Structure formats: structure tokens, C-alpha cells
Amino acid sequence: MVERCFVPSSLREALEIRKEYGAHPLAGGSDLMVQYKAGLGITPDFPFPVMIITKLEELKGISRKEDGSIEIMALSTPSEIAACPFMPFHVKSAASRMGAIALRNSATIGGNIGNASPKGDLPQPLILLDALVVLTSADGERTVLLDDFIRGSKKTDLRDDEIITKIIIPPVEYTYAYYRKIGTRKANAISKLSLSALIKIDDGLVSDFRAASGAAGPKVIRSRESEEILKGHRIDEIEPLIPAFLESWNNAISPHAMPEYRRNTTKRMLEHFITEALAMPECEIID
Ligand SMILES: Cc1cc2nc3c(=O)[nH]c(=O)nc-3n(C[C@H](O)[C@H](O)[C@H](O)COP(=O)(O)OP(=O)(O)OC[C@H]3O[C@@H](n4cnc5c(N)ncnc54)[C@H](O)[C@@H]3O)c2cc1C
Structure with a gap:
């Protein structure tokens, strides 16, 4: 009724x-x-x-x-x-x-x-x-x-x-963009986990860095505190900062179901994004 x-x-x-x-x-x-x-x-x-x-x-x-x-x-x-x-x-x-x-x-x-x-x-x-x-x-x-x-x-x-x-x-500029959705099938599946990220590199300097994770907590996770760890650094300074960045992200997410899987996969996706972004600074990547 x-x-x-x-x-x-x-x-x-x-x-x-x-x-x-x-x-x-x-x-x-x-x-x-x-x-x-x-x-x-x-x-x-x-x-x-x-x-x-x-x-x-x-x-x-x-x-x-x-x-x-x-x-x-x-x-x-x-x-x-x-x-x-x-x-x-x-x-x-x-x-x-x-x-x-x-x-x-x-x-x-x-x-x-x-x-x-x-x-x-x-x-x-x-x-x-x-x-x-x-x-x-x-x-x-x-x-x-x-x-x-x-x-x-x-x-x-x-x-x-x-x-x-x-x-x-709002208008946005980036040099490298990343989107990945992990579902049971490629389409027609509710996300198990997803990640969007972007980086802007100006003359070798990371002027913008953002990442947002879906299904890794009660709402979309955007950890601005973690983003600040990488922002403002030269690309040759980034590698040693990655463990601190990942640790900070790990603290920001709070997956309800399958927490270990979601934590490990999110970490791997972020590592993948950063490594690719530094190797090919002008690209859009989608799975
Ligand atoms: C088979 C199936 C597969 C699906 N797959 C996906 C998927 O892959 N990815 C995904 O994200 N979702 C998926 N969904 C969920 C759903 O389709 C989406 O969330 C969709 O975008 C909801 O839009 P709707 O217009 O149908 O919302 P509705 O059912 O009409 O509304 C949803 C809620 O939003 C409110 N609402 C709607 N419009 C407004 C408005 N203009 N202002 C204020 N409140 C509003 C309603 O009151 C209600 O609370 C799936 C659902 C089904 C049934």
C-alpha cells in the first residue's frame, strides 16, 4: 500500500x-x-x-x-x-x-x-x-x-x-588520473571496493594529489590529511614518503565487512596508482 x-x-x-x-x-x-x-x-x-x-x-x-x-x-x-x-x-x-x-x-x-x-x-x-x-x-x-x-x-x-x-x-586539472572498481563482475555488480585518484605534477612538483575510496567505510573516504603527506614534494622525494602515506590511509578507512581484504586491496591500488603516476606522469588509467 x-x-x-x-x-x-x-x-x-x-x-x-x-x-x-x-x-x-x-x-x-x-x-x-x-x-x-x-x-x-x-x-x-x-x-x-x-x-x-x-x-x-x-x-x-x-x-x-x-x-x-x-x-x-x-x-x-x-x-x-x-x-x-x-x-x-x-x-x-x-x-x-x-x-x-x-x-x-x-x-x-x-x-x-x-x-x-x-x-x-x-x-x-x-x-x-x-x-x-x-x-x-x-x-x-x-x-x-x-x-x-x-x-x-x-x-x-x-x-x-x-x-x-x-x-x-568545479574545474579540475591533473596530469594522471586513475579509476578502478572491483566488483564480482566487471559491470552489473555493486562495488566491493573502488578507488579514484588524481595527481598534478608541475615542473616535477606534486601540486595536487587526491584519492577517494568507495566501500571502504560507512561513506566515501577522502583523507585530506594523507593527501598532504605527498603534496608539495618533488617527484624524486615521493618514494620514501609512500609508507607514511599508506599508513595514514590505513588509519582513515574503516571497512565493515571483509576488513583485511579491503585494507590490503586499497593499499595495493594506492601503491599501483602512485608508482604508475610517477613513471608515466601524463595518462588516464582505467581497468
Ligand atoms: C539491479 C540493481 C543494480 C544496481 N547496481 C548499482 C551499481 O552498479 N552502482 C550503484 O551505485 N548503484 C546500483 N544500484 C542502486 C541504484 O540503482 C542507484 O543507487 C541509483 O542511482 C538510484 O537512483 P534512483 O533514481 O533509482 O533512486 P530512487 O530509488 O528513486 O531514490 C533513492 C533515494 O534517493 C532519494 N532521492 C531521489 N532523487 C532525489 C532528489 N532529486 N532529491 C532528494 N532525494 C532524492 C529518494 O527519496 C530515495 O531515498 C543498483 C540497483 C539495482 C536494483
């Missing part, structure tokens, strides 16, 4: 419904329908009002702004993100590896973020890129760092009257 179901045709209408009834947004439904399924062929049993938001044209589209930032509207699907010619490498790689084709055509980025699963594929590269999330209510708009918005496993900072309207990826 569904408590109450709304189908707004504009964002304004949706925001009023959200404010008045606290209706939960239902986009692709691939998390929500599964989570509340009542039985085969039976309508899901939602214990709260829902609002189907797929008609909201205001939440569709991907664009690049003059300053080089990219805006991805909340209803964008993994297929649209993967096909976008100016999508950053890490996000494109993650989107193209999500589920099977039917899922990639119907799931949404807003739902992937709203669901806040530690195994969700899109938050990991977006957090690497310091993406921002725009939250809109009938009373206004606020923009927060995605890394702050996702608080933990299935926990976000979304208020009862808000909808995720878009994600903004």
Missing part, C-alpha cells in the same frame, strides 16, 4: 508538496522500490507519502559553464553522464560501470546521492573532485560540499522540505 502518491509537473509544485506533506522524492525508483518492495507484483509498501519527480524538466540536463565547472541536474542518468563529452574522466568511468544498461538508463544521480549507500558508485569520484550539491526548498537554495552532505551509510543532511536539484563539479 502507498500512503499517498503525488506526481508534480513542475519544480515549484514539487517543492510545495515536499514542504506540506514531506513526500519522499522517487526518481528512477531503483533503490526505493527495492527497499520497500512488498512482494512479487505487489505495489511497494511505502510508510510515507512519495512524489514521483520524473516529470520535472527543471531537473534534467548536463551543461558546462564559462568558468569550466559542470552542472549535472539531479535526474541525469548514468547513461547520460557516461555519454557526456565534457564529463571528467573519473565520473564518466564510474557512470559507465553502474549496473546493466536498463539500470543505467533509468537510475539517477540524485537517487545515487540521496540513497547514500557506501557502495554507491557516483559519490566516490564526485567527492574526489570536490563536487557540490545544490539543495532547493520552497524557501530557497543552499549549496554544500558533497563530502559534508553525505554523513554516513544511508545518512545525508537533506532536510524534510528539500530536493537535490543539481551537482556542480
